[in-house]
Amino acid sequence: MSDITTTLRERARALMEDGTIAAFIGWEAGRFERQTTPLICLDAADTDRLIFDEYCVNTTAKYVRDLKQRGRIGVAVRGCDSRAINRMIEDNQFKREDVYLLGIPCPQMNDRKTGTVLNKCQDCAHRNPVTYDELLGEAMEETAPQDRYARAHLVSGLDRIARQNIFNMAFERCIRCYACRDVCPCCTCRTCFVDQRNVGWLGKQDNLSENRFYGMIRAFHISDRCIECGECERACPMDLPLMAINKKLVEDMNTLFGEYESGMTTDNEDALRSFSKTDLEEFE
Amino acid sequence: MSRIGVFVCHCGSNIGGVVDCPAVRDYAATLPNVVHAEDNKYTCSDPGQAKIRQAIEDYDLDRIVVAACSPRMHEPTWRALLSHTKVNPYMLEVANLREHDSWVHADNKEAATEKAKDLVKMAVAKVDHAIPLYTQQIPVNKKALIIGGGIAGMQAALDIADAGYKVTIVERKATLGGKMPMLDKTFPTMDCSACICTPKMSEVGNHPNITVKTLSEVTKVEGYVGNFEITIKEHAKYVDYDKCTGCGLCTTKCPSKKIPNEWNQGLDNRTAIHKVFEQAVPSKPVIDADHCLKLTRDKCGVCAKVCPTGAINYEDVDRETTETFGAVVLATGYELIKWEDLYPEYGGGAYPDVIDGLHFERIINASGPSEGRIVRPSDGKEPKSVVIVKCVGSRDPNKGKAYCSRACCMYGAKHAHQIIEHIPDCKVYVFYMDVRTPGKNYDEFYMQAKNDGACYLRGRVSKIYKEGDHYVVWGADTISGAKVEVNADMVILETAMVAAPGATETAMLFGVQTDKDDWIIEAHPKLRPVETASRGVYLAGVAQGPKDIPDTVAQAGAAASKVIGMFSHDSLESNPQISNVDIAKCSGCGTCVHICPYGAISLVEKHLRENSVKVTRDVAQVNPALCQGCGACTVACKPGALDLLGYSDKSIMEEVDALCQW
Numbered sequence: 001m002s003d004i005t006t007t008l009r010e011r012a013r014a015l016m017e018d019g020t021i022a023a024f025i026g027w028e029a030g031r032f033e034r035q036t037t038p039l040i041c042l043d044a045a046d047t048d049r050l051i052f053d054e055y056c057v058n059t060t061a062k063y064v065r066d067l068k069q070r071g072r073i074g075v076a077v078r079g080c081d082s083r084a085i086n087r088m089i090e091d092n093q094f095k096r097e098d099v100y101l102l103g104i105p106c107p108q109m110n111d112r113k114t115g116t117v118l119n120k121c122q123d124c125a126h127r128n129p130v131t132y133d134e135l136l137g138e139a140m141e142e143t144a145p146q147d148r149y150a151r152a153h154l155v156s157g158l159d160r161i162a163r164q165n166i167f168n169m170a171f172e173r174c175i176r177c178y179a180c181r182d183v184c185p186c187c188t189c190r191t192c193f194v195d196q197r198n199v200g201w202l203g204k205q206d207n208l209s210e211n212r213f214y215g216m217i218r219a220f221h222i223s224d225r226c227i228e229c230g231e232c233e234r235a236c237p238m239d240l241p242l243m244a245i246n247k248k249l250v251e252d253m254n255t256l257f258g259e260y261e262s263g264m265t266t267d268n269e270d271a272l273r274s275f276s277k278t279d280l281e282e283f284e
Numbered sequence: 285m286s287r288i289g290v291f292v293c294h295c296g297s298n299i300g301g302v303v304d305c306p307a308v309r310d311y312a313a314t315l316p317n318v319v320h321a322e323d324n325k326y327t328c329s330d331p332g333q334a335k336i337r338q339a340i341e342d343y344d345l346d347r348i349v350v351a352a353c354s355p356r357m358h359e360p361t362w363r364a365l366l367s368h369t370k371v372n373p374y375m376l377e378v379a380n381l382r383e384h385d386s387w388v389h390a391d392n393k394e395a396a397t398e399k400a401k402d403l404v405k406m407a408v409a410k411v412d413h414a415i416p417l418y419t420q421q422i423p424v425n426k427k428a429l430i431i432g433g434g435i436a437g438m439q440a441a442l443d444i445a446d447a448g449y450k451v452t453i454v455e456r457k458a459t460l461g462g463k464m465p466m467l468d469k470t471f472p473t474m475d476c477s478a479c480i481c482t483p484k485m486s487e488v489g490n491h492p493n494i495t496v497k498t499l500s501e502v503t504k505v506e507g508y509v510g511n512f513e514i515t516i517k518e519h520a521k522y523v524d525y526d527k528c529t530g531c532g533l534c535t536t537k538c539p540s541k542k543i544p545n546e547w548n549q550g551l552d553n554r555t556a557i558h559k560v561f562e563q564a565v566p567s568k569p570v571i572d573a574d575h576c577l578k579l580t581r582d583k584c585g586v587c588a589k590v591c592p593t594g595a596i597n598y599e600d601v602d603r604e605t606t607e608t609f610g611a612v613v614l615a616t617g618y619e620l621i622k623w624e625d626l627y628p629e630y631g632g633g634a635y636p637d638v639i640d641g642l643h644f645e646r647i648i649n650a651s652g653p654s655e656g657r658i659v660r661p662s663d664g665k666e667p668k669s670v671v672i673v674k675c676v677g678s679r680d681p682n683k684g685k686a687y688c689s690r691a692c693c694m695y696g697a698k699h700a701h702q703i704i705e706h707i708p709d710c711k712v713y714v715f716y717m718d719v720r721t722p723g724k725n726y727d728e729f730y731m732q733a734k735n736d737g738a739c740y741l742r743g744r745v746s747k748i749y750k751e752g753d754h755y756v757v758w759g760a761d762t763i764s765g766a767k768v769e770v771n772a773d774m775v776i777l778e779t780a781m782v783a784a785p786g787a788t789e790t791a792m793l794f795g796v797q798t799d800k801d802d803w804i805i806e807a808h809p810k811l812r813p814v815e816t817a818s819r820g821v822y823l824a825g826v827a828q829g830p831k832d833i834p835d836t837v838a839q840a841g842a843a844a845s846k847v848i849g850m851f852s853h854d855s856l857e858s859n860p861q862i863s864n865v866d867i868a869k870c871s872g873c874g875t876c877v878h879i880c881p882y883g884a885i886s887l888v889e890k891h892l893r894e895n896s897v898k899v900t901r902d903v904a905q906v907n908p909a910l911c912q913g914c915g916a917c918t919v920a921c922k923p924g925a926l927d928l929l930g931y932s933d934k935s936i937m938e939e940v941d942a943l944c945q946w
């Protein structure tokens with residue numbers, strides 16, 4: 001049992017016992033080797049099931065929303081989880097004082113099929129939590145990816161037809177399970193536009209046209225808020241290159257509105273949802 | 285099942301000459317839920333309206349489609365008609381067969397008719413999902429705020445105050461009047477500017493219904509039409525106006541006497557405690573804190589010693605007050621363009637005798653530093669040759685502004701006329717691009733200046749440089765095609781008007797937009813020229829674009845009449861086509877709060893029962909009085925929790941679907 005797992009269990013149990021938190025979100029061992037599932041501890045005894053290893057691939061942050069009515073929630077956060085927490089605070093889903101964060105510097109997660117580092121973790125620029133109440137273990141040196149937009153450049157360099165072909169091939173595979181949406185910390189709408197059948201934004205048919213529409217609108221909805229955690233792509237059962245689209249939009253946002261990383265703080269001005277009185281009408 | 289009536293309008297031959305209106309009518313009759321369709325010559329006319337009223341009775345209609353001109357034109361007309369029938373005025377849809385169809389497709393009648401059918405089909409699909417909307421009453425606080433105390437602001441204030449309503453004027457400078465009392469004579473009648481302006485100033489100052497706040501500015505605006513909560517900051521004057529009698533003793537004793545006098549364009553000096561000019565209103569001095577020895581170095585204090593009433597207060601501070609106003613008039617005025625930076629070829633301000641129009645007004649003004657004698661600022665000599673250059677900074681998109689400043693042709697002619705009148709042997713050359721004299725007696729005035737002997741040369745000036753004690757002006761006479769070189773003792777540049785600094789910031793406080801040149805944008809350039817996009821906020825004078833005095837006064841009167849019209853009601857009808865929140869969909873993310881340009885949306889905590897569980901969460905709430913129905917929030921809201929009443933997502937989707945069905 002690793003040191004982090006031990007301290008994680010100790011701290012989570014202590015916080016639950018002294019009443020600081022009403023529930024704790026972490027990970028437990030899954031049914032299979034190299035597999036974990038998120039664990040929501042509602043009782044101090046549950047904390048003994050907590051573990052932390054390089055197969056804790058799921059993000060913990062999104063469960064806070066479902067639990068917040070219970071009181072203050074403890075969350076185990078790595079870099080990406082902490083940014084997801086910040087993101088959701090900025091989207092007014094809960095307040096910083098509603099969560100108690102046990103920060104864990106991330107050793108990078110592995111793909112359970114291959115045992116190599118996950119794609120999403122290879123691009124990671126923030127392995128240490130950006131916000132926490134306690135840090136478990138030593139903060140580690142950050143290794144910034146060589147090219148933040150490398151994934152975008154795989155498609156953005158191509159001509160229009162080639163690009164369209166890539167996306168068509170991808171969205172032809174899409175089964176519209178909405179796992180990418182459900183796992184995304186930016187997708188906090190109570191009723192997603194795709195589920196509003198009576199308005200009819202999206203048809204029910206599982207075909208290229210509707211799938212592509214869903215995929216693109218989802219990407220645009222998070223374009224100025226995406227924390228680049230890569231959870232959507234990891235969760236996708238059909239291996240769609242979703243981060244290529246997201247990274248391209250993040251690149252565009254940075255080009256058009258200045259250098260910006262979502263989820264690093266809670267007082268950002270999101271480019272597409274701020275209105276300033278100095279926004280002049282420069283159009284003629 | 286809805287019962288829709290369709291009325292296809294020929295608009296004389298505007299639509300009927302291109303679109304086959306009877307065919308559109310017959311097609312409309314086949315559309316779902318349409319129970320009656322007819323066409324007529326003019327649906328907006330009394331007989332046309334009578335037919336709608338009759339059809340509502342005869343066919344028991346509950347929704348109306350009028351296929352006619354742009355809804356901007358006559359939608360209010362038919363809404364007013366419907367308000368007297370059993371059909372809700374918002375169960376109306378106007379299909380635009382004129383601007384969107386017949387006018388643009390006059391060369392292809394068949395296609396235009398097909399498009400007309402599509403437009404009607406869309407309108408029918410949309411109106412089928414319309415819901416009745418009802419207006420609310422907003423109380424009106426019958427007090428007006430005028431921003432800017434120039435001739436526009438004063439005229440508007442007087443008109444409103446004379447109608448019996450309270451008015452407050454906020455003026456940034458220490459006196460009312462703005463630019464007009466600086467001027468000498470006014471074209472074309474040549475009456476003395478100060479003689480007609482200063483009586484207005486004192487009338488404003490003494491009016492029982494008008495409160496004047498000088499050295500003041502608006503810092504914060506909250507609320508909405510009829511109920512603006514406006515914070516006004518009054519800067520420290522260091523003189524207690526309740527005690528000061530305006531005797532002027534302090535200004536004669538002040539030892540800081542070397543401060544360039546802004547009123548006279550720096551042609552002479554003033555003291556640190558000073559009255560802006562003799563007839564200033566309020567007729568009391570202020571201390572210029574940047575130059576006062578007491579305030580900068582804690583020495584002197586002479587003015588406090590000599591003041592017989594003890595009105596001087598060096599501890600004076602800026603004061604902020606918040607008041608409620610029902611309507612606002614923006615009359616922020618103008619400045620002359622800073623030509624010095626833009627035109628180095630004219631000396632860039634290095635030559636003392638190359639001056640702008642306002643300088644010249646002060647030189648020729650009897651109350652100016654030279655008491656009305658035309659002299660050169662450099663040596664006080666009388667010029668024998670003067671060059672007037674028009675369009676400096678105007679009509680010059682490369683260096684200055686693309687627009688025409690409108691008044692310069694006339695005051696250029698006035699300057700020429702005045703110089704020849706004062707110095708009969710003085711030669712006057714006027715370089716012009718075009719001479720624009722649209723106004724009563726304007727062209728006659730210009731012709732008189734020419735007959736006086738002013739030499740008009742059509743062309744721009746390329747360079748001005750000094751040679752000895754005179755200036756050489758290089759220009760072109762494009763009519764003869766010759767290059768022109770003129771020796772001048774003095775050069776007057778008739779420079780462009782630009783928006784007053786801070787005008788954009790002030791407008792933005794009210795959610796009013798300005799254009800690329802910082803002029804305030806009117807609600808409609810032709811039909812609503814003194815209104816702005818924000819209800820209850822009006823505009824007057826040059827703030828909207830360059831104007832001369834008669835136009836400014838006329839516009840101020842128009843703005844005042846709008847305010848008076850509004851104040852004649854005890855309450856206003858709200859626009860019911862506003863944003864509506866579906867709290868079941870709202871996740872309380874606050875995007876709409878950030879995006880709303882009118883501050884109409886806020887997040888409120890709601891206690892709800894969802895899936896048998898009590899929950900407390902934030903949801904968006906729209907203030908119906910503030911919401912202008914712009915729709916910015918409805919597109920920013922990702923789950924579509926915000927919907928614009930009258931333009932719901934559903935109805936627009938139906939419209940699109942109707943168009944896409946073949």
